[in-house]
Amino acid sequence: MRWLRRNLITIIGILVLIYLFIPIAVVTALSFNKPAGKFNLSWNELSFNAWTNLCGVPGVCSSFVTSLEIGLVSTLSATLLGTMIAFALVRYRFRGRSTTNLIIFLPMATPEVVMGSSLLALFLNLRFPLGSVTVAIAHIMFIISFVVVTVKARLQGLDPRLEEAARDLYASPRATFRYVTFPLVLPGIIGAALLGFSLSFDDFIISFFNAGTLVTFPIYIWGAAQRGIPPQVNALATLVFVIALLIVLTSQFVQYRRRKALSAL
């Protein structure tokens, strides 16, 4: 009883973590299901068809590739633009700093439906054709803020003595940036890019407003929800989840090892 009281918080915490993963267990389990009717909602029969035949349903894989392409283009652009802003914010003095910070904060605090619909209002009034270009424009817009916040945190956490040491050893400003600053900030930039990609790849609301007839992976799922989601979609989503988890866990492990190695010095 005393043990229970002392560990109550730990038990609740772990239960909440398990709760977070219940839907993912359902998604994964149903990828091995042979649906009884149109809808893949309850367990019927074990089948590996979805996994051996990933692109077996028309539209699934093409929408998946569309999402990959848009995710790649918007992540690269937003990471470049956002990293530049982060450097300006941490390393340079300029007027309008608080306004800049506010404009970067606002997209993260605006409901997606408002951002999506206001951007659509802009494109409609400009008679700009909807499609992959408008979706990429939208994604870059909402990813930038997340990149700025992530890279800025990394830059602020840098030990200034490392750059001072480089300068003391007569490194030019360019060499200091190339050999000291940039490699140190790079993990932050990569982290920001991964976050940006996952946001872009999974975005439904903003994309749906600005997609026109373009079908991204989430838009495919939305349409399929009305007529039954094929198990292939579950299989692909499980695959994405496992790959993303492996990337993050590996980077955590590498950081852990490096910290241990550093503390051993």
Next chain:
Amino acid sequence: MAPVLPSAALAPPSTAAQRKSRTGYLLLFPGMTWLAVFFAIPFVTLFVTSLQSPIPGKTGRYQLGLEFGNYATALSEYWPAFVRSFAYAGIATLLALIIGYPLAYFIAFRSGRWRGLMLVLVIAPSFASFLLRTYAWKTILADESPVTSFFNALHLLPDGRILNTSIAVVAGLTYNFLPFMVLPLYAALERIDPRLIEAANDLYASPATAFRKITWPLSMPGVVAGTLLTFIPASGDYINAELLGSTKDRMVGNAIQTNFIEFRDYPTASALSFALMAAILVLVFTYIRRAGTEDLV
């Protein structure tokens, strides 16, 4: 803020400082222009569109106008959806706080060297599709499911079911936005010096008193940030209402989407969207003022 670089102090002051600031503006320009054109200006076009009037004889085409009546018609038709949005989002935020606080507390104070892994586990569910995770709740909360049977055995469900009721919508919102609650809570709790809590214990405060007088007040910035980051996206969400609720549970987001994309009634949709943003801003500012924290932004 910006660390003053020793080399800059040694260099001839005027030119170096000027070049520095020019580089700063050059670095800011592309990204900030993007945000100005595709985030800030669209709010203006949204407002302009919300005041447009239909061109007679041409469906789906609108002309510039000052039809403030659009707001009255939109709100008189959709005010129940507005009420539902804020009610569902409010309840979901409260539930997320109740569920999320113990988790954040556990990660901040009890997870030891597993802390990094635990934080990964909090964000990991977001790697699986938002839509599919929401859809999975259809299976979990189905009429014959163990969850529904359990609550029915306790006679807790007014309709005898969860799926296609507002309970399912609130449950979905709570689940989906829980990480947005946990992360800021964790960030605030992690900053608390554990010696403060130890001191309270040494002075014979009960664990409950120590929590009420020390931990909770010090975690307030996290509570404010977490509740906002949960409430704002939840009130604009319509995926949970569409997939888990019935037609009686539709939220403002559903109305905005249907009017924009299906009915092509752009003025009504824009008016709803603009009103939603305005309502959220008013709520947020009142809340921040009452909570007394202004160092959020």
